[in-house]
Amino acid sequence: MFPVEVFRSEASAANLLEQVRWREGLQCPRCQSESVIKYGSYREYQRYRCKNCGRTFNDKTGTIFAHAKIGLDKLLFAFYSLLRFNTSIRQLDAEIDVSYRSLHRRVERFARTLDAPQLDLVGPVEIDEFYVSAGKKGRERDQESRSRGLSKRGRGNYDEDKPPVFVLVDRGSDQRYVIPSKSADESAVRLLLDSHEEESLTVYTDGFRAYDPLETDETYQREAVIHVEGEYVDGDVHVNTCESHASLARRWLSPHRGISKDKLTTYLRLFEFRRKILRKPGRKALKDIVRTVL
């Protein structure tokens, strides 16, 4: 259920923030003291004073919502709509009349609060890559990389604005990872697969040659499915889960067309986070969003 009541006014959005932020009790953001008293208000927000260090603060202090030009109701609506409905920032600019630049900056700050994925592989692991046509948005024009022409190596690379994105599906832990990379070569593959518990990690790949060196490495058991020979599924040996996950990731990226390659990490972290809240009821999902950025 869409949590429309939260987006009705800044006061109701402030109310939700207050609930989530102090769910385990009030605490001073500076000295962590719990000896805190209510101390008037700052606009729609409750204000507090710490009896230990004397500092005053309000519900937004020290969060990514502090000092925003955009009202909290609009900001929460924007985050919610972006994550649940895959709305582009450009579209939100039109819907709720906020500046593209300010909203974009808040979305970036939001993404930065999300942790980088920790790969701790159990296996068997499917690994595959896809390539994104990146734009120049939010970045200086980079003439040098354009003039370099087609690369002879791999299927696409970062310098040509076709950055590779690796998709890993760990069938052992049921985790999925979507990770952009500078290049799709042996060292990138090794870096991704490096942390695994078992002595030998079973890895399913397609026939791309960046995966070939795994054959001769005893810490990996590589099984390849060769697409060009029309062989797609050979029992357990396939990368189909990667492929369907990659198509979800592509669909997620598509309304944000033209995002530059150095912003890919931001959008792919949001994509990973989105999966965690996708099936939750609206108000619960919104609370999870707020809790994540606090």
Ligand SMILES: [Zn+2]
């Ligand atoms: Zn204090």
